[in-house]
Amino acid sequence: MSGKENSRERLIKTASRLFQLQGYHATGLNQITKESGAPKGSLYYHFPDGKEQLAIESVQLTTAFVSKQIEEGLNKSTDPIEAIQLFIKDMAERFERESCTVGIPIAAVALETSLISEPLRASCQSAYQKFQSAFTEKLIQSGYEEKHAMELGIVINSMIEGAFLISFTMGKSEPLLLVAKQIPSLLK
Amino acid sequence: MSGKENSRERLIKTASRLFQLQGYHATGLNQITKESGAPKGSLYYHFPDGKEQLAIESVQLTTAFVSKQIEEGLNKSTDPIEAIQLFIKDMAERFERESCTVGIPIAAVALETSLISEPLRASCQSAYQKFQSAFTEKLIQSGYEEKHAMELGIVINSMIEGAFLISFTMGKSEPLLLVAKQIPSLLK
């Protein structure tokens, strides 16, 4: 029972990376199995529901990873404005450093599958809710009124996702940095 | 020379709609030809470079359409805050009304193709630049200093794109509406 989790995990990790980078439809099962080293027989043993199941679990893995990154980033300062700005700047730096190695966490899968797979759509929704609530949590801890904090969490998450998308398309991190710059105005 | 432009135009319009709704890779040329009524022979006659060329021209059509919508929306009020809020609320309403008929204008194609086709990436970049400059223009006309207006244009565009993405995934327009609500804070 040692190689078991190993192979399954490798499949999810590879799929997770490829789905983020290339999107759902552009990523073939052949590519996933080849790059992960696992054969197709194993894929359908570990993921009987095929590509959809693999994508759902990939989204979940990405969600956990990114959520942790957000929480860690936000803990770098007690001041929420500074903390959020630091986090966004970190993302921008990481984007510059490894733009061609990593895509936008959830967006591609969300856009491609929300209309064709309800379970996948729900997974992406959960991801965004988790991201939002990390920001909201930070604001509540800093004394923001709950409803206001929830609204701001949604808006901050939207801003970051949008800036990520545009930075990705433009090939430069400027939008992310400008969003960071406007955080103080937003949080008054 | 009457049927000529007609067939070409039908192909682009159909492709434009399908690419926005389903994304690049999920939209097959067979589906485009079938839904547009044009045969495959015509497709490669009008678009010798195939799917990529068709997608580029589709993005350009969408860009023109959306830009016009933004400009018209922003003209509904002289006050930039009110104008931008009105535009976003219009988008939110339209989203609620026809969410399953229309996807997010450029995002899906941008995410799916930016890393695999430089010309397509450039088309999507042009689209976003055009959207941004519409907001920037409005702010400059309202007396904002140029550099500040440019930065805000980028941020506003990012916010709207991100909110669109999340609204799409969530299946509700709340993120868009909350972004609209925060516009005054952002523009001071």
Add this chain to the structure above:
DNA sequence: CTATATATAGACCAATTGGTATATTTTTTT
């Protein structure tokens, strides 16, 4: 050692992909 899950290996499948070739029709020009 045997029996039994667990897991791997990869050949195979129908369907679809983007793209090409060629023949035919329609339209325009002379």
Add this chain to the structure above:
DNA sequence: AAAAAAATATACCAATTGGTCTATATATAG
């Protein structure tokens, strides 16, 4: 009306898609 250009119509292609199948290892028991 004849010639030329523009456009349409399909049949066809190799390659790849997601997915299934059966045989074979590789463990973990008893």
